[in-house]
Amino acid sequence: MTTDDRFGETFRDGREERPLGTRNEIVTGPVSDWATDFSHLEPEWAADPYPIQDELRQRCPIAHTDRFGGGWLPTRYEDVAAIAYDSDRFSSRSVVMSNFRPPPEMAPVGAVPPISSDPPFHHGARRLLLPAFTKSAVSKLEESTRAFCHGLIDEVEGRDVVDAARDYAQHIPTRVIADMLGFPPEDGPRFREFVENALEGINLPVDERIGRMNLLFDYLLAQIRDHVDNPRDDLTSYLINAELDGRKLDPDHVAGTMSLLLIAGIDTTWSAIGASLWHLARTPEDRRRLVAEPxxxxxxxxxxxxxYAPVTMARLVRDDMRWQGVDMKADDWILLSFPAANRDPAQFDRADEVVIDREVNRHAAFGLGIHRCVGSHLARMELRVALETWLERIPDFELADPAAVTWAAGQVRGPRTLPLTVTFSNLRSSTN
Structure with a gap:
């Protein structure tokens, strides 16, 4: 038994005894009509969702599907923003659209606060995390992040072909988040497994999916217990000792927030790094300009x-209603496609083009409303340092085989494999 009774054996048992909510049949297979039968899990969506979103925006701006028990997909910026800001009519108690809906009584906390939390609980839960993700706090991590990026490139130097996703992008946020939470850095491969289970295994049988998620929470419980017995200066110990409304956090709150940081803090950032390198590999004029003008x-x-915004979030409709001309039912899913919003020509000039010197750019890549990404400063630092280091060390690169690039399915889209033909620079900044 640990020195903190909150984290005894009852923590895991209590989590398993929660009501399971609504289960829906597994629905996979080809899409008959994206306006009436969309699915974010199909291979053509993973490979290139943008033409689908563009066509829907013109023909049927709020698409529908009966899959996953029923859901909606708005594709216009104004609709995505309206839902993101409307926490009265749209609940965040589950942000991953799947074949399982958590029960309404899980609100307002949700499984992974604060992103799964509704007001009024959300405000305090989010406020707890802000100190760890300020610009000044993040700046203290830049030197070690840059050194780690150089170390990754040192390991592949001399190769003709490098998988920029598996050998580079996917390691960077994994190490940064592990260091912040005080987890063993050698557990990185396990983190990648947890990410895939949480975000890509969403159409598995519910019992199997719950079993896989329990592996994550078993791991987190072990880390919590170790931190209770051996306190240190990291984010896990901070959460264990944090108070909200004069009380220490419930065990489920601590573990849920840790799982959020581990899952969301890893996949979103490695996807942004990978997509950026993919673009520069296939667009030599942009790559050469950034090398010349860092x-x-x-x-x-x-x-x-x-x-290339990587993240799409989900909401659940609170009550039956008619909204923007469609009849939504209580517990219908809403898939908030920030990538689609970011390519809306009503919001952005030359919306489908990459304009690397675009000066006015109020994009929604980090979300909108009360759930805008609390870790945006961290993500920006990791992306900037990863690209700076790569372009310094590997200024010349191109896709080794465009057909060999694979993309994650689901709500976080980024390259899973990205083989590049590379040429290493003989120069390395003396400041690194």
């Missing part, structure tokens, strides 16, 4: 985030 990178990053 000061342009922060502006270019925002454009790459806009055009």
């Amino acid at each position: 000061g342009l990178l922060p502006t270019a990053m925002e454009e790459l985030l806009r055009v």
